Amino acid sequence: MSFTVTVPAADRALLTLDEIKGALGISGTDQDVALANFGLQISDIISDECRVPGDGIAIPTLLRETIVQTERIVRCDGNAKPASLILVRRFIGAISSITVDGTALEASDYEIDRGAGLLRRLCGSSFVDWPQGTTVVSYTAGFVEIPGALKRAAVTVLREQASADSRDPSLKSLRQKTDGLSETEWGYWVNSAAGGTSSAISGPASAMLDPYRYWTV
Structure with missing residues (x-):
């Protein structure tokens, strides 16, 4: 089997700029270019998580x-x-x-x-x-009108990635002893849908993407 994307999607973004700014609580226009680029990165992370097949030329997308x-x-x-x-x-x-x-x-x-x-x-x-x-x-x-559930998943991934500098979005738990000795309990979300391997996004976000995932045998 071989395939070619003959007409790529005009825009791969799953979220509009206004949706990105609303999800992150950002107003003003100073960061619009950076936020739009960030939104494309989120869309590409989701396509990669869903294992959308690519033809080696066009960037894979869930859009039409x-x-x-x-x-x-x-x-x-x-x-x-x-x-x-x-x-x-x-x-x-x-x-x-x-x-x-x-x-x-x-x-x-x-x-x-x-x-x-x-x-x-x-x-x-x-x-x-x-x-x-x-x-x-x-x-x-692919989608022309993006399903609401996919939008919500994209917002979840967006917020995770935006907070990655302050906290690993895959971190599941953190524990500290109260007896004067500190102990960190590290736990990471595992994407069981991907065969138990670690994922770029959290387990809950990954589960939201299950209806859009390409399963491999």
């Missing part, structure tokens, strides 16, 4: 882009052909075209699971396997 994806389906040693094609990006907006070895399919020839990013081949009202050969899919994927 146009994708051209090529699948080369081959049967080897009797292996079954895929019943579904997995599109590299989820949250499908529209399918512009699908060709199989250069022959265009009609809209009645396939069915889309937009949230999961799956394409099923149809023959009449029945599902069939995708045939051997080269299938090229041109489609749009």
Whole structure:
């Protein structure tokens, strides 16, 4: 499988400048440029946390882009052909075209699971396997209107990152003895969704992003 982002998102920001300033309690315009850049960094942190696939050129984003994806389906040693094609990006907006070895399919020839990013081949009202050969899919994927839950997650990550200089946002607990001896109890949030590895953001923020995550097998 290979894919190219042919029309990148015009703006990767998940939060507007006003939303950023409101979340951080900042007024005035002196810091607008820096805050806008900070907002883009937050959006990129979230895309990275969600494992949004990139084509190596365009910066990955959860926002609407146009994708051209090529699948080369081959049967080897009797292996079954895929019943579904997995599109590299989820949250499908529209399918512009699908060709199989250069022959265009009609809209009645396939069915889309937009949230999961799956394409099923149809023959009449029945599902069939995708045939051997080269299938090229041109489609749009990602959000035009950013879901409120994703906005709230972005605000949470924004505040964590803004306070990182004074406190590690992944710090879960801090304890101090009262008998004259100080003891620090370090505990870090672990992103269990990412296989138990440490994350750039806290566990609660990571959990908020689960509906937008690309799961790898």
